[in-house]
Amino acid sequence: MTVSSELKIFGLSTNHELAKKVAEGLRLPLGQIEQTTFADGEIYERILESIRGDDVFLVAPIASEANDSFMEIMIAVDALRRSSAGTINLVIPYFGYGRQDRKAKSREPITAKMVASLLEMNGIDRVASIDFHADQLQGFFNKPVDHLLAAPLLSSYFYTRNFTDNLVVVSPDHTGAGRARKFADLLDAPWGVINDMVARTNPASPDAIVGDVDGRRAIIIDDIIDSGERMQLTANALKANGATEVFTVATHAVFSNEAGRRLAEDENIDHIVVTDTIPISDANTTAKLTVLSVAPLLSEAIKRIYNDEPLDTLLKSLNNPEVKL
Numbered sequence: 001m002t003v004s005s006e007l008k009i010f011g012l013s014t015n016h017e018l019a020k021k022v023a024e025g026l027r028l029p030l031g032q033i034e035q036t037t038f039a040d041g042e043i044y045e046r047i048l049e050s051i052r053g054d055d056v057f058l059v060a061p062i063a064s065e066a067n068d069s070f071m072e073i074m075i076a077v078d079a080l081r082r083s084s085a086g087t088i089n090l091v092i093p094y095f096g097y098g099r100q101d102r103k104a105k106s107r108e109p110i111t112a113k114m115v116a117s118l119l120e121m122n123g124i125d126r127v128a129s130i131d132f133h134a135d136q137l138q139g140f141f142n143k144p145v146d147h148l149l150a151a152p153l154l155s156s157y158f159y160t161r162n163f164t165d166n167l168v169v170v171s172p173d174h175t176g177a178g179r180a181r182k183f184a185d186l187l188d189a190p191w192g193v194i195n196d197m198v199a200r201t202n203p204a205s206p207d208a209i210v211g212d213v214d215g216r217r218a219i220i221i222d223d224i225i226d227s228g229e230r231m232q233l234t235a236n237a238l239k240a241n242g243a244t245e246v247f248t249v250a251t252h253a254v255f256s257n258e259a260g261r262r263l264a265e266d267e268n269i270d271h272i273v274v275t276d277t278i279p280i281s282d283a284n285t286t287a288k289l290t291v292l293s294v295a296p297l298l299s300e301a302i303k304r305i306y307n308d309e310p311l312d313t314l315l316k317s318l319n320n321p322e323v324k325l
Helices: 016-025 066-082 111-121 135-140 151-160 174-187 196-201 229-240 259-265 295-306
Strands: 007-011 033-037 043-047 055-059 087-092 126-130 145-148 167-171 191-194 217-225 245-253 271-275 289-292
Touching: 007 016, 007 295, 016 055, 016 295, 033 066, 043 066, 055 066, 055 295, 066 087, 066 111, 087 295, 111 135, 126 295, 135 145, 145 295, 151 174, 151 245, 151 271, 151 289, 167 174, 174 191, 174 217, 191 229, 196 229, 217 229, 217 259, 229 245, 229 259, 259 271
Parallel strands: 007 055, 055 087, 087 126, 126 145, 167 191, 167 217, 217 245, 245 271, 271 289
Antiparallel strands: 033 043
């Protein structure tokens, strides 16, 4: 007797709206899960439907209150495993703790590796995420990892609005130069790098930027906007060196301490473009902000994983007709 597994999608309290969109993209109901918190802060979760033998995809970022969201994931995975799920596939749109990926100083932990080890110890079968802070995070897992990229989605923003003329893509520091070069390739544009040591003290100096930005629309590209200070520093240098318009673009809008609002109030920044891997508070929602949804990307990735189909076309530009998102 052959029994086929069903595809089930679950979401948790952190970015529940994104999980709902992913389920809608797959034309599936979002799985039923009870979540409550005891008076002392303990988290309680219970799966409210049978998932025995099913392929379960849990969509939840490690974001906002990172510690609570991580514990929610760990408890949910334990509940799924004890409910006899066939496979537990963890979809983490934003991998919190990903910035702690190496020892930069003596006696530091490598917390990203610890988080990966705890998730594996808890019984996950697969991980999918979008734009790890460092590619090496894939090697922290012994389970299969699908590393999805938001660059095609972000680049489509400029194509669909005819913003591709006279562009330059800029990295806010030398560590992001590779990201800027790849994004520039998608837009067929030149790229440059900010010399933040000079930009901090003399933003109008030609030495503040490696590359030509005079008279161009400038895109500052990064994976995360946290405090926003680096984006503001870069935008100041770009405008001081003749950039006509500045776009701050990133996948993950962490926006600590209402950074989104502060970026919008900066006269050197004209547009802020991010995705919805992390829920964005009302305080950070401004007229300058555009939020692109990664739900179609995640829905397509989940469908292909479930059907044992390749994901490589998802890593190409949206201008490629093969990619349907």
